[in-house]
Amino acid sequence: MLPGMEEKDPKSRLEALALIRHSAVSWIEQSLNQGNTLVRALALAAELEWGGRRYSPRTLEEWLYEWRAKGFDALQGQSRKDKGTLKALSAQDAEAIIKMRLQHPAVPISTLVHQLEQSGVLQPGTFSLASVYRLLVREGLDRTRLTAQGCLKEGLLRRGLPEKLYTDQGKIFTCAHLQVVCANLKIRLLHAKPYHAFSKGKIERFFQTVQRDFQARLRLEPVHDLESLNARFQPIPIGNGSF
Numbered sequence: 001m002l003p004g005m006e007e008k009d010p011k012s013r014l015e016a017l018a019l020i021r022h023s024a025v026s027w028i029e030q031s032l033n034q035g036n037t038l039v040r041a042l043a044l045a046a047e048l049e050w051g052g053r054r055y056s057p058r059t060l061e062e063w064l065y066e067w068r069a070k071g072f073d074a075l076q077g078q079s080r081k082d083k084g085t086l087k088a089l090s091a092q093d094a095e096a097i098i099k100m101r102l103q104h105p106a107v108p109i110s111t112l113v114h115q116l117e118q119s120g121v122l123q124p125g126t127f128s129l130a131s132v133y134r135l136l137v138r139e140g141l142d143r144t145r146l147t148a149q150g151c152l153k154e155g156l157l158r159r160g161l162p163e164k165l166y167t168d169q170g171k172i173f174t175c176a177h178l179q180v181v182c183a184n185l186k187i188r189l190l191h192a193k194p195y196h197a198f199s200k201g202k203i204e205r206f207f208q209t210v211q212r213d214f215q216a217r218l219r220l221e222p223v224h225d226l227e228s229l230n231a232r233f234q235p236i237p238i239g240n241g242s243f
Helices: 010-033 038-046 057-070 072-079 091-103 109-118 129-138 143-159 176-184 197-220 226-233
Strands: 164-167 188-191
Touching (some): 010 038, 010 072, 038 057, 091 129, 109 129, 143 176, 176 188, 197 226
Parallel strands (some): 164 188
């Protein structure tokens, strides 16, 4: 039990717990609005204390999607309004949701679910929207990872298929969907070992240069259109060479 909650009645304890969880998810949403990826926002939130204790990124992620799907009531744990309803998705339902998500990645998830319900593919009341979010996160089809995979697609269209794709251990790069994509394209997906920053030295140096040099110079000499920004961006010196 969290400190300060021992004297509260059950209802008050649930409300207090929900407020703590709401503080956490609100902080994560703010972090996302500031440009952080979901993985980064969750990692930062996991380093903070919420109600006197810390929570894992996975737990914080579950709260976030529960809150997005059902609002504040979903953060009260067992007193949620959807208590007693079926939350698990059948294999057939999951397949239909994934197929629809891949066909329409820019459409909000709630809209896709509503469409599937209207067409009779999904039966209302047999699952929760939060379970749909968890499915898409597990499959690498949430908004953050689809944005990253969109960048990958653009890169492949411009530069062609590589023999290998070397990434870090972020969830957007270790998800099942990206593994399937690379397998179909005959691209070998490789991941850097955890805590081996030196294995990504070249790209990390590039990011460091962009942040400390390029972005700093933009504050002194701002640009006002994309064409000027692109012209200023190339080339950026990296060590003795250029990028």
